[in-house]
Amino acid sequence: MQIVSSVAAMQRLAKKWQRAGTRIGFVPTMGYLHAGHLSLVRRARRATGKNGKVVVSIYVNPTQFAPTEDLSKYPRDLKRDLKLLRELNVDVVFTPSDAEMYPLKNFSTYVVEEKLSQTMEGASRPTHFRGVTTVVAKLFNIVLPDVAVFGQKDFQQATVIKRMVADLNFPVKIIIAPILRERDGLAMSSRNKYLIGNLRPQATVLWRVIQKAQAAVKKNKNVPAAKLKADLKKLIESEPDTRLDYIGFFDPEALLPVSKITRGTQMALAVFVGKTRLIDNARL
Numbered sequence: 001m002q003i004v005s006s007v008a009a010m011q012r013l014a015k016k017w018q019r020a021g022t023r024i025g026f027v028p029t030m031g032y033l034h035a036g037h038l039s040l041v042r043r044a045r046r047a048t049g050k051n052g053k054v055v056v057s058i059y060v061n062p063t064q065f066a067p068t069e070d071l072s073k074y075p076r077d078l079k080r081d082l083k084l085l086r087e088l089n090v091d092v093v094f095t096p097s098d099a100e101m102y103p104l105k106n107f108s109t110y111v112v113e114e115k116l117s118q119t120m121e122g123a124s125r126p127t128h129f130r131g132v133t134t135v136v137a138k139l140f141n142i143v144l145p146d147v148a149v150f151g152q153k154d155f156q157q158a159t160v161i162k163r164m165v166a167d168l169n170f171p172v173k174i175i176i177a178p179i180l181r182e183r184d185g186l187a188m189s190s191r192n193k194y195l196i197g198n199l200r201p202q203a204t205v206l207w208r209v210i211q212k213a214q215a216a217v218k219k220n221k222n223v224p225a226a227k228l229k230a231d232l233k234k235l236i237e238s239e240p241d242t243r244l245d246y247i248g249f250f251d252p253e254a255l256l257p258v259s260k261i262t263r264g265t266q267m268a269l270a271v272f273v274g275k276t277r278l279i280d281n282a283r284l
């Protein structure tokens, strides 16, 4: 497994593979890997085949964090990450520094998606998606992938990236892989590390809320969103250390809020458990 930290070296390698007709599969991550990330890597390997190359990037991208957010506290363990990726026969791990990705004084171009990134996470974190689309566009230009795998865990992110790829004609196929969960339903996340002591059981409230919404839609084909939202909010507030950021029901393509919930409605929520902000989502 090769570890590459310079943009120029990664591009040289990718171009060499391209000239040889080798398929390149790519999984962008912020590191502190868990089984969810690893399932994406396996998916990328399956998509590129035995003779293809799989590249995983580990980069905590500062432009997608607001100044008030947890950039400096984001968990990191490169040594452990590299061990896990070596076990999966990843070909290259791309780990650039901030100076390599955003050369000081010489960075002034951003990629902005203007519709799908307005609701849900975008409403709560207004500068987030500009950072995401910009860094993913840069990574695509550096890694030159044929296929890139993203997780359904960040459903809106995957939708925004798909739109960016279509709008800007990136020659990349986007695959969206399912959410991996702990046995008790908590979606795997690097930030779960911060759920210590009695916060950990409280964190399952996101999954309990999703299950409650699933049951409501099963029972009744047309559920008023406002009523269900109020019920679910109560459930979240029944835990002592949780604070609801948002919970909403959306059209799965336009990502605009709906007032009636039916089969196929997209649900998304963000909840603070202690100081840790967790997100989850489901297609009802």
Ligand code: AMP
Pocket (backbone or CB within 6 Å): 028, 029, 030, 031, 035, 036, 037, 039, 040, 149, 150, 151, 152, 153, 154, 177, 178, 179, 180, 181, 187, 188, 189, 190
């Ligand atoms: P992150 O390191 O949080 O930026 O995540 C990197 C990629 O892994 C993103 O495409 C995420 O959607 C995906 N991912 C994160 N958590 C999970 C999970 N529990 N199951 C599947 N994919 C995930």
